[in-house]
Amino acid sequence: MTGAASVRTVVIVVAALVIRTAIAKLRKPGSAHKQWAFATNPRAICIGAGAALVLGIIGWPSTGYAAVAWAVLAGALVASIVDHRPRGQ
Template sequence: MNGPASVWTVAIVVAAPVIRTALAELRRPGSARAPWAFATNARALTAAALSTAVLGLVGMPTYGYGAAAWALLAGALVALIVDQRPSGG
């Protein structure tokens, strides 16, 4: 696994929702808070930190910084999944 290429891939994957949120904010001011609300949920952040630490500890010795970048992305996705609230209805 090529470390710099892997880090660039993660950066591109992360840039997509950030750009999407920025465009939504330009269209409707104040709308950017909802998609990123998972960043304030303590349970979601705990799950993200735990998964990031485990994946980072497993992958770093073999793959280096590329594994750390993917571990951070996986942690963010875990936080997003843990924060999902059941739909009312």
């Protein structure tokens, strides 16, 4: 996969996540804040940033900027997994 195609794939995945959030918000107002609450958890952000940094360093020699795009996406997903708050709060 070329660098441009790889970055395009990341953009498509991020767009799908944003659309998913928008649909959830239309169905139940306030749910978007619950889905993205991990962004306010300092522990989750630090762990996600660490994962993104490691993945970016590992992937940089092979794909360059495409590795950075994938690393940022993976870091955000790791941060959302690390956030252990119940979704109802």
